[in-house]
Amino acid sequence: MWKIALKSTLAKKRRLFGTALSVMIGVAFLAGTLVFTDTIGRTFDDLFAGIYDDTDTYVRSETSIDLGQGASQRGRIPGDMVATVAAVPGVGEAEGLVAGYAQIVGSDGDALGNPGQGAPTLGMSHISGELSPWQLTDGSRAPGPGEVVIDRGSYQKGDLTLGDTITVLTQTGPHEFTLVGTARFGSVDSPGGASVALFDLPTAQQVLLGGADEVDAVMVHAAPGVSEEDVTASIAAVLPDGVEALTGSEIIAETQDLMREGLSFLKTFLLVFAVIALVVACFTIYNTFQIIVTQRSREMALLRSVGATRRQVLWAQLLEAVILGVTASVIGLFAGVAVAGGLKAMMAAFGIDIPAGGTVFGARTAIAAMLVGTIVTIASAVFPSLRASKVPPLAAIRDIAADAGGGRSRGRLIQGGVLTLGGVIAFVAGLTGSGLLLVGVGALLIFVGVFVLGPLIARPVARSLGAPIAAVGGVAGVIARENAGRNPKRTSRTGGALMVGVALVVAITVIAATARDWTHDVFAKQFTGDFVVSSSALGFGGISPELATTLNAMPEVEAAAGIRIGAARDMEREVDVQYIAVDPATAGRVFDIGMTTGSLGALTENGILVDNDRADARGLAMGDTIEFGFVNGTTRTLTVEGIYTKDDLAGAYVVSHALHEQTGVDQFDFSVYIATTGDVGAASAEAAIADATAPYANAKLQSRAEYIDAQAAQIDQILNLMYGLLAMAVIVALISIANSISLSIHERTRELGLLRAVGMTRHQIGSAVRWEAAIVALLGTTLGAALGVCFGWALSVTLRHEGLMAFNIPGRSLAVIVVIGVLGGVIASVRPAWRAAHLDVLRAIATE
Amino acid sequence: MAAVLTPAPTTTAVAARAVDAVKVYGQGATEVRALDGVTIGFETGRLTAIMGPSGSGKSTLLYCLAGLDSLTSGTAYIGDTNLTTLNDKSLTVLRRDRVGFVFQAFNLVPTLTAAENITLPMALAGKRADDAWLQTLATSLRIQDRLHHRPSELSGGQQQRVAAARAMLTRPVLVFADEPTGNLDSRAATELLELTRAAVEGFGQTVVMVTHDARAASYADRVVFLADGRIVEELHHPKLDDILDQLKGLGA
Structure with missing residues (x-):
């Protein structure tokens, strides 16, 4: 029996390709996200381990205040703590560390780096000896008063020359220094893309802190033979209240944990989109298996009549899903490495430059991707497989209609209604406070509910949406409309995947438009000035x-x-x-x-x-x-x-x-x-x-109107990033259309042959197929747009108490989305249409 | 005493039978009585043909006897097994182990080779096919050199002979054939019928065949005529002309 299932799976390679592709894309996205975030995580882990690898004790203020979004602010300690710590027995070397905002200005007058969105631009006190994570390059020397050493990356990016007088922006304004050297961080020119300006300690205190005799920390290297625990304990004993001593291992672990916390936000954000792509893939797999099961019902009935049990038929179908799931997951897993690169490029394109070293491909990534891909495939195939096992043996002999039933049933209405209602309740409950996960579950239930209800409305909707197409498309248009309407279950299932993608795209478009209006409104009413000088920094650094x-x-x-x-x-x-x-x-x-x-x-x-x-x-x-x-x-x-x-x-x-x-x-x-x-x-x-x-090279002058537009444009940037991430889901949805149309054509081979025989031209056949795809896509996008507007509206109502008063349906954007959706559907049908048009007429008619 | 030692007549002489078989499709105005109280037995080792006009119930009788469809009332037996008491699983096992099928069309799984199609019921049962028996069957059905071909590479006649080999591989109590020659040209049909006849005589195989074709029925030991769900006539070792006369009488 396994052999039979295996053979039949292999025989349908082409039919299954589209399905495999949709699983692959979902898995690749998932694996890509994990690889990407693991890679960043490892990069930062290495970075922090490198900074503190010779630090045995780290002395700092106990006071820290949470700034939100994983950032925190810590107090400084008096400068004389350096001497206090240095006097402790067992201490080999103690250096005061001062760090703050400093942005280096390149030779073209522009400030390097973008601390608001990318890696930090740091100013630090130069530490000599083993404690320093920085190695001065050849021809460089340690900075003295009025001098600066910068990282090699900024040196190259800023097109600067040793001996030049360069400008560095700090809290105390722009300052000029003589560039006396460059430094490398271990083997890298610029650790994690950060820029660093190194000063001697008094200069650092002067320009970074505004003259206060304070340090951020004292870094300690123990005397030979003294362990980090022992030296840390000795130091802790002499520290005043409010100052604490950590071992080198502790400070490394703490900074790494903090980074991971920040990273987990990014990971969750990306995973949400990977999950969306996988959900759409589920719809695609489900639909494909339903069609395949229908097409194979005679074969399965034959197996049943010669003695295959229901269970054997069920397992054969499920085995097919397993093979498909595992194969697609393996390919998707490796494609994930490429996706990780794409994600990095995409984030960079939107101004979020995240440093990443060598690719990290963890066992956890492989296990998660394989499990998720396989389970998603099998779960989506369970219902169609159960249906396959219920094919009566007599179907082998009698012609039992393909699943062409109208799908009009009370059961469907009740099931779909209950699911949708449950979804709405969960969605609303989630929005009104119980959490985002519930919102997601609610949205998923609504999608499934509408998916179940779909066949009830597919025929009338396909007919009415198809009416103008029938009018302009001639006989091809009429045939397309009838084909789209004749199998409402299939039509609505096929459009269902696109519905999910479009609904999400529309929902974020509506929210973005609303937020843009809100931004304009708020600034127009609350900011009464004429000009704004802004910096990209928010929370770290800024304008002096x-x-x-x-x-x-x-x-x-x-x-x-x-x-x-x-x-x-x-x-x-x-x-x-x-x-x-x-x-x-x-x-x-x-x-x-x-x-x-x-x-x-x-x-x-x-x-x-x-x-x-x-x-x-x-x-x-x-x-x-x-x-x-x-x-x-x-x-x-x-x-x-x-x-x-x-x-x-x-x-x-x-x-x-x-x-x-x-x-x-x-x-x-x-x-x-x-x-x-x-x-x-x-x-x-x-x-x-x-x-x-x-x-002030980091400051940008804008008129009131320019500034307000720029603020609103920031929303577009996030919107575009989300469009990019949702594109994966939409592509999976379009594959669903291509797949379904292609399978329908396979099924209608005889009919197509007949049409050709009675005089339909190749061109007419092709255009009938393309029009059909257009109607299916239109059904999906229209339903999706309607759902998306509802989601957007619900979200904006929830945000009302946050001050988001407006609600805006961006008509033009919606129209563009629908047109793109339909065009996507037509493009997806190009190949199936070509195949339909080039069928051999005689063979098509002779097909059993 | 002698009478005591004589074995009681066993039912094994009848491979399958139906008792007061009634099959009703639909309800009320659309009710159709496809079988209207049929009682019949099929003797072991004989080729029986069932004939009748369209809608006479001949296919329904076959499906109900084979456990593919269920009776509205009455009973059907394969050997001593009462089919009406079996659940789907037991019926499936019965079909797999004790009954063989040849249909008019779509007899073979397109993705499997001829040999794999023939051994399919054994594979489904998780048993090994008897290779010698497979070779004997293949040789007698003249498909021994086509065993590794796919159905699409075989002629219609060859496909039906592969189906016949599959039907006989499990040494079933009986083989049901539903219009086996319906899709074949006359040469291929003749060849199939001759080989079937030879199997009945050579291996003692019981065969029940539904057919429209009087020439096909003329190969049978016994021809049963159905009309409106009832048995109206039967002929033993009939000549072609007798059959045709009978059919004319039935208005077929």
């Missing part, structure tokens, strides 16, 4: 506050409000919160955040402004106090000096620069919002601001 000071001194400028982001520990609730820090003198003249009591301008160093929702939730009123803890270990009691209603830009809390500057963190404006006086023309004001901004 010097710029805002310079701008505010200019006669053309009425107010230039530098906006900073900070984080504090809410002492009462023991959670870390983010805040916006503003200059009270300027912010109120550039922003309208809807103050109901108090004013931006009156905000003091000991005051805080609170969003009304947050104030209500916490029962805060004017004059109440909040206690905030900061990374430098200080705790401040802040008085509520105002309540505002528009939290879209301002977030939950607003404090003053004066307070933020006392929290021990580097001071950066992520953007400076400018209102001009109007005394001079806009053009000359812009020219003057541009002159002032010029030395």
